[in-house]
Amino acid sequence: MPIQEETIEQVNLATSKYKYGFSTDLEVDKAPKGLDENIIRLISSKKNEPEWMLDWRLKAFEIWKKMKEPEWAKVNYPKIDYQDIYYYSAPKNTEKLKSLDEVDPELLKTYEKLGIPLNEQKALAGVAVDAVFDSVSVVTTFRKQLEEKGVIFCPISEAIKTHPELVKKYIGSVIPRHDNYFSALNSAVFTDGSFVYIPKGVRCPMELSTYFRINEKNTGQFERTLIIADDDSYVSYLEGCTAPQRDENQLHAAVVELITHDNAEIKYSTVQNWFPGDENGKGGIFNFVTKRGSCLGKNSKISWTQVETGSAVTWKYPSCILHGDNSVGEFYSVAITNNFQQADTGTKMIHLGKNTKSTIISKGISAGKSQNTYRGKVLMQPGAKNARNFTQCDSLLIGDKCGAHTIPYITSKNPSANIEHEATTSKISEDQLFYCLSRGLSEEEAVSLIVNGFCKEVMKELPMEFSVEAQKLIGISLEGSVG
Amino acid sequence: MSLLKIEDLYASIGDEKILNGLSLQINAGETHAIMGPNGSGKSTLSYVLSGREDYDVSKGSVFLDSKEILDIEADERSRLGLFLAFQYPIELPGVTGMTFLRTIINSSRVAKNLPELEGIELVKLIREKAAELEISQDMLKRFVNVGFSGGEKKRFEILQMALLDPKIAVLDETDSGLDVDALRIVGKGVTNLKSKDRGMLVITHYQRLLDHIIPDFVHIMVKGKIIQSGGPDLAKLVEKEGYKSFLNGN
Ligand SMILES: Nc1ncnc2c1ncn2[C@@H]1O[C@H](COP(=O)(O)OP(=O)(O)OP(=O)(O)O)[C@@H](O)[C@H]1O
Numbered sequence: 261m262p263i264q265e266e267t268i269e270q271v272n273l274a275t276s277k278y279k280y281g282f283s284t285d286l287e288v289d290k291a292p293k294g295l296d297e298n299i300i301r302l303i304s305s306k307k308n309e310p311e312w313m314l315d316w317r318l319k320a321f322e323i324w325k326k327m328k329e330p331e332w333a334k335v336n337y338p339k340i341d342y343q344d345i346y347y348y349s350a351p352k353n354t355e356k357l358k359s360l361d362e363v364d365p366e367l368l369k370t371y372e373k374l375g376i377p378l379n380e381q382k383a384l385a386g387v388a389v390d391a392v393f394d395s396v397s398v399v400t401t402f403r404k405q406l407e408e409k410g411v412i413f414c415p416i417s418e419a420i421k422t423h424p425e426l427v428k429k430y431i432g433s434v435i436p437r438h439d440n441y442f443s444a445l446n447s448a449v450f451t452d453g454s455f456v457y458i459p460k461g462v463r464c465p466m467e468l469s470t471y472f473r474i475n476e477k478n479t480g481q482f483e484r485t486l487i488i489a490d491d492d493s494y495v496s497y498l499e500g501c502t503a504p505q506r507d508e509n510q511l512h513a514a515v516v517e518l519i520t521h522d523n524a525e526i527k528y529s530t531v532q533n534w535f536p537g538d539e540n541g542k543g544g545i546f547n548f549v550t551k552r553g554s555c556l557g558k559n560s561k562i563s564w565t566q567v568e569t570g571s572a573v574t575w576k577y578p579s580c581i582l583h584g585d586n587s588v589g590e591f592y593s594v595a596i597t598n599n600f601q602q603a604d605t606g607t608k609m610i611h612l613g614k615n616t617k618s619t620i621i622s623k624g625i626s627a628g629k630s631q632n633t634y635r636g637k638v639l640m641q642p643g644a645k646n647a648r649n650f651t652q653c654d655s656l657l658i659g660d661k662c663g664a665h666t667i668p669y670i671t672s673k674n675p676s677a678n679i680e681h682e683a684t685t686s687k688i689s690e691d692q693l694f695y696c697l698s699r700g701l702s703e704e705e706a707v708s709l710i711v712n713g714f715c716k717e718v719m720k721e722l723p724m725e726f727s728v729e730a731q732k733l734i735g736i737s738l739e740g741s742v743g
Numbered sequence: 744m745s746l747l748k749i750e751d752l753y754a755s756i757g758d759e760k761i762l763n764g765l766s767l768q769i770n771a772g773e774t775h776a777i778m779g780p781n782g783s784g785k786s787t788l789s790y791v792l793s794g795r796e797d798y799d800v801s802k803g804s805v806f807l808d809s810k811e812i813l814d815i816e817a818d819e820r821s822r823l824g825l826f827l828a829f830q831y832p833i834e835l836p837g838v839t840g841m842t843f844l845r846t847i848i849n850s851s852r853v854a855k856n857l858p859e860l861e862g863i864e865l866v867k868l869i870r871e872k873a874a875e876l877e878i879s880q881d882m883l884k885r886f887v888n889v890g891f892s893g894g895e896k897k898r899f900e901i902l903q904m905a906l907l908d909p910k911i912a913v914l915d916e917t918d919s920g921l922d923v924d925a926l927r928i929v930g931k932g933v934t935n936l937k938s939k940d941r942g943m944l945v946i947t948h949y950q951r952l953l954d955h956i957i958p959d960f961v962h963i964m965v966k967g968k969i970i971q972s973g974g975p976d977l978a979k980l981v982e983k984e985g986y987k988s989f990l991n992g993n
């Protein structure tokens with residue numbers, strides 16, 4: 261049976277409401293399963309990469325082989341067999357696409373179904389999209405308009421060839437290959453992702469967005485995103501992701517690096533909706549992601565906003581390294597876990613420069629039998645004179661079989677630094693549910709209302725176009741969490 | 744035909760028998776008052792009517808518009824036109840009054856096959872009804888019942904009632920915690936909501952509320968049962984003499 265039919269049938273059978281669970285039947289170009297030097301050489305040659313890139317990958321592979329998978333996170337998952345994964349899968353005929361007319365109509369349909377029309381006339385006003393399907397970027401919209409402003413927004417595979425000086429300078433500069441097990445793996449095998457460069461003094465005229473889709477079975481997705489905001493520039497970037505509903509687990513190990521120079525600002529928002537597994541905990545994505553931003557320049561700012569609703573297991577700590585004096589790091593997070601989902605997520609704020617300031621607002625919601633952990637580190641280095649951090653961690657429990665955990669690590673090496681940490685845990689009570697029910701709201705509507713109220717501070721940080729979607733998503737992910 | 748018909752209702756919680764064979768009928772356009780000593784089961788009656796799950800209903804039936812509702816969930820009962828103004832309204836941190844009202848209005852409109860209200864239209868409707876109850880715009884920006892004064896909570900309950908436009912409204916001690924002015928505002932608000940299509944059941948301890956909302960019938964409830972019914976004068980008798988005579992007399 262072709263994959264498509266099989267999966268649609270599965271989706272119909274499954275009681276779960278994950279509406280992005282379909283898969284697309286496309287001709288694909290796949291490398292053999294497993295990982296060795298030859299696979300890396302193959303990926304590199306498929307992408308026509310220059311020699312230096314291949315060398316960089318091979319070095320990463322050497323590092324990775326010597327590393328051990330981390331075990332400190334509060335998540336449990338079966339051992340991953342890294343030789344049982346496809347590291348390269350690309351829809352055929354996607355190389356060197358000049359325009360949308362050349363994109364496989366099946367692919368365009370897939371994105372329409374996902375609510376991401378790539379057709380520029382139909383697209384969300386003011387949002388340029390880079391669509392990454394399994395291992396490759398299939399299309400990037402609005403490139404002309406962006407080029408006029410000097411903004412570079414393209415697949416990283418292309419940037420390696422067209423802007424090697426920028427890629428060479430910045431790749432691995434924030435997250436070195438040896439940073440952790442998954443960053444080393446990603447550095448060796450990353451296949452695509454987005455590259456953004458905002459030149460000096462430019463305010464990017466539209467939202468930039470990358471939409472990741474894992475389609476193929478047993479395929480890992482290892483994308484790599486690199487965003488550089490030069491002096492006095494600004495960009496707002498949004499990442500969205502979904503995957504078909506499958507019984508087996510799939511690995512997603514991305515690396516995202518952000519760099520801001522003097523007075524520059526990057527606002528990075530994520531709505532993560534990978535398949536979370538079914539209500540019995542079967543299937544789902546393992547989301548092991550390294551995201552870090554470096555505020556290199558003075559007065560620069562990096563702001564992470566994430567709404568994490570999907571994935572079976574999430575391991576993710578978008579962080580900021582505040583080098584520049586007066587630089588600002590922000591982390592706004594909503595992490596929802598239901599059924600058997602596990603999330604260990606949070607942030608690191610590393611203060612190096614004077615008067616640096618960071619804000620952490622984390623809202624964890626656990627339902628079903630899920631486990632939700634906030635893990636956050638605030639470090640004030642000796643040079644961080646008058647640095648300030650404010651952390652607010654709130655957990656909301658739905659039912660009594662789930663868990664919420666808050667693990668803050670706080671270190672100050674400068675006495676003038678000021679750190680504030682607040683944490684609360686609350687529960688949706690029977691009284692609250694009954695009050696809402698007596699007003700005609702269903703249990704689902706009631707939970708969604710209370711939860712959306714609970715995360716409002718974070719939701720308001722999302723770009724307008726996406727906050728409505730994100731609110732609905734919260735409702736959907738908590739379906740069946742009470743009663 | 745009666746809008747609400749309660750027949751020989753028994754309800755308990757754990758081993759505690761609270762309602763013991765209660766019967767009551769309310770026709771469209773009528774306002775009934777229930778009075779009774781503390782602990783006689785008045786709030787329990789209101790919860791059982793509106794579908795709270797903690798109670799074990801061992802006997803009896805409740806009809807709303809001739810539909811038996813005891814097997815129906817609380818939200819569905821609300822959509823069928825039953826409303827309860829809580830004796831102790833519940834706090835919803837994070838949910839602003841405006842958001843809450845918008846959500847319940849649209850959910851009830853969808854149930855009635857009416858189009859959802861958006862933007863100006865919705866805000867206008869809410870403001871108009873809020874103004875009648877002297878509820879300020881600022882109060883609607885606050886989280887539902889969080890830090891509301893006793894009087895504000897009760898006015899917010901009546902506002903919800905006005906917006907949901909129920910067929911049967913049960914008001915549980917809506918007068919408690921109200922100062923003289925608030926009592927007048929709420930009394931007027933409820934009286935304005937009287938209509939020939941609506942039935943009301945007003946639970947109270949005091950005549951003062953009934954001075955504003957003049958009932959057609961007054962019932963005395965003791966130990967989970969109505970032991971005497973009469974006209975408005977019955978409430979005045981209670982006010983004057985307490986429940987002693989009823990307890991002894993029966
Ligand atoms: N959850 C419960 N568990 C045990 N007993 C309960 C529970 N809820 C109510 N009761 C008991 O049921 C009886 C009736 O309570 P209810 O609140 O209905 O009285 P009421 O008539 O509304 O009183 P009041 O005038 O003080 O508001 C009381 O004795 C009360 O203690």
Ligand SMILES: [Mg+2]
Nearest residue numbers: 785786787830
């Ligand atoms: Mg009571």
